[in-house]
Amino acid sequence: MPDQTRPAFQDLADRLRAIVGERGLVTDPDALAPHLIDWRRRYFGRTPFMVRPATVDEVSAVVAACADAGVSMVPQGGNTGLVGGSVPDETGLQVLVNLGRLNRVRELDRANYTITVEAGCILADIQQAAAADGMLFPLSLGAEGSCQIGGNLSTNAGGNAVLHYGNMRDLVLGLEVVLPDGRVWQDLRGLRKDNTGYDLKHLFIGAEGSLGIITAAILKLFPAHADSQTALVALHDLSSVMALFDAARRRSGDQLVAFELMPRVGIDLALQHVTGAIDPLEERYPHYVLLELASSRSEAGLRAALEEILEAAFEEGWVVDGTIAATEEQARQLWFLREAIVEGQRLNGASIKHDVSVKTSRMGDFIDTAKARLAERFPDDRVVAFGHVGDGNVHFNICPPAGDETGFAERGPAFTEIVFGTVAEFGGSISAEHGIGRLRREKLADVASPVDLELMRRIKQAVDPANLMNPHVLFVEPSTGSDLDR
Ligand SMILES: Cc1cc2nc3c(=O)[nH]c(=O)nc-3n(C[C@H](O)[C@H](O)[C@H](O)COP(=O)(O)OP(=O)(O)OC[C@H]3O[C@@H](n4cnc5c(N)ncnc54)[C@H](O)[C@@H]3O)c2cc1C
Structure with missing residues (x-):
């Protein structure tokens, strides 16, 4: 009760x-x-x-x-x-x-390329408000129809266009925050240059609500895309995936905005469970990549650039099959299939999820190594490693064999030990974009250095001495004064 x-x-x-x-x-x-x-x-x-x-x-x-x-x-x-x-x-x-009722767009300043929004604005509504004025707000992720910008800021959300535009932290010029005692701290001046001491907004971005409540933000806008080209290609191995990434980035004149890995097992789960998901290729391959080039110039020659990239990749033997979307609707279907991989896993039943990152230069090797280690101990479980590999981020999820969840939950800690152990060996992060919350706080306490942890606790103590703001995220113990090393 x-x-x-x-x-x-x-x-x-x-x-x-x-x-x-x-x-x-x-x-x-x-x-x-x-x-x-x-x-x-x-x-x-x-x-x-x-x-x-x-x-x-x-x-x-x-x-x-x-x-x-x-x-x-x-x-x-x-x-x-x-x-x-x-x-x-x-x-x-x-x-x-x-924060859902705090949802006004306060200002769109075309000349400053900024939009000032309240924390409860839905991400998709901000994208639309920008588009209505011929601008682009590039943060884009599967939950954009319901997540709010305050949540995006508080988790430093990543998503599908990070490799070109950066993550949430890179898209903010200022914040308004209610501090744990009720005072309002505000910097919504919209300056791109301001070197006047500590950049306080970055304390609150990614803080997961542990330092205050974000009430508004001033966000960067960009010229809207006038042309974009999307392709889904099939590849036999992960070294080819990462070779294609490098080639696409270089040969497109830095117009690559998305590069998403989709494994066959993920596509199968999407096709099995999500209405409307369509497999665009006839043959089956182990790996697929969804890539997108975009430009604000309508005559940017992106179609020719994409064809050239893919022809070269065919000749190299990296890409073995593929399709370029001929219409916006076809591009939308390819993205729908990508997002359906998430929903497909959910509808399929149990899965153990890890959201990890390594350097892009080590991504292929990382996935192969972690998969081989898992296969050695758990040959029947299925690895669904997918997502934003162009940012060095992979959602490394594990599903039980089809129709058999026996003992799966009990195997979870061993999966996680193998995945996180491999992440540590590869110099990566145990949380690329989802944050720590309550799920990963024990793990954070394990992997963060004592200096990291002490600095984080001191910041928490300084801003929220009574430990009133979301006290159960990030830290294993409530960070009261007595918890602090002196
Ligand atoms: C289908 C799906 C796909 C996703 N894809 C991605 C992806 O590609 N990239 C990615 O980064 N994430 C992704 N996510 C995770 C999630 O959508 C993001 O973390 C999102 O940024 C959370 O926003 P929200 O408004 O739902 O926040 P909530 O879930 O409500 O809150 C998240 C955290 O922020 C805090 N918080 C929320 N609002 C405020 C505020 N105004 N002030 C202070 N603290 C606040 C909460 O206390 C909590 O700790 C996905 C999620 C789903 C379901």
């Missing part, structure tokens, strides 16, 4: 209702339910209530009231995060602060 009856929470509820109104305070269990479970259905939380402030002043007053009551808060955007950071814990003592 939620702890709503406790007098402290009753007082807090009254204070919060006075700030956000009846509409902004959700206590109905049915309305709360979807907000208390994460996208992967691994974390089920409880809360006395969810607050839905609609302005930055309301967020500030809500946070001040919670801080005053000594109650911790969990910020929530679209709840599409994959590491369990966006739902409260099981105690029923954390207030959920949902």
Whole structure:
């Protein structure tokens, strides 16, 4: 039972209702339910209530009231995060602060190539607002129809165009943040150059809500694409995949914007489970790459450039089959198949997921090595290694043999040990783009250096001394003052 009856929470509820109104305070269990479970259905939380402030002043007053009551808060955007950071814990003592009503585009400044948006804006809506003015906001990912920019910022989201435009951190010029005591820190000046001491916005980007609540951001825009060309090609081995990546990048005049690995096993799961997924090639191959060139020039000659790249790759023997999308609809179908690999795994049942990165120069070797080690111990389980390999990022997932989940969950820790052990050997990261949340905090404590951990704890302690902001993400122990090495 939620702890709503406790007098402290009753007082807090009254204070919060006075700030956000009846509409902004959700206590109905049915309305709360979807907000208390994460996208992967691994974390089920409880809360006395969810607050839905609609302005930055309301967020500030809500946070001040919670801080005053000594109650911790969990910020929530679209709840599409994959590491369990966006739902409260099981105690029923954390207030959920949902940013969905804070969703206005404050300004689009064409001449400055920026858009100022509130944290609850859905990513796809920001892309559309930019497109309506002939501009591009390039962050793009499978959850873009429901994730919010505040969540994207707080997880430093990556996605499909990082190799050309960078990740979320690279796309921000400034932030507005409500600090854990309710004060508002704001830098929305939209400057590309500003060397006046520490760049504070970067503290909050990727902080997963542990240092404050992001309420607005000023984002970089780019000229819209006037031409783009998309192809799906088949390859026999991963060294060919990475050779194609290098060639495509060099030969396209740096117009390669996406380079996604799709293994056959992933395509099979997509075709089996996701309505509308279509296999564009007749033969079956072990590996596929979805690549896209794009330019803001309509006469950029991208089609010819792509044909030239692929012809050379055929001659080299890297590419053995493929198709170039002839229409926008065909390109959309190829991207649909790529995204259906995620959904296909989900609908298929159990899987153990790892979101890891290594240098692109070591990517092929890394995947081959980790797969061989897994196959040696677990020959029947299926590796689905797919995703943004052009950024050195691979979603290294493992599924049980078709129709047989016996003992699969028990094998999970051994899978993870092999994958993360190989990541460490290759000098990589255990979380490329999904973050740490509650899922990876023990692992972070294992792999981060003592100096890293101490600096992170000191930052947390300095900004959130009462440990009120999403206290269960990132750190294994709540980072109270007594936890700090001196
Ligand atoms: C199908 C699918 C595909 C995905 N593909 C990608 C991908 O390609 N690349 C990628 O990087 N991620 C991907 N993700 C993961 C996820 O979509 C991103 O992490 C996204 O950025 C989360 O946004 P959200 O609004 O859903 O945040 P939530 O899930 O609500 O929250 C995520 C974290 O941010 C915090 N938070 C949310 N809003 C705020 C705020 N305003 N202020 C402070 N803290 C806040 C939360 O407390 C939590 O710790 C994918 C997820 C799905 C389901």
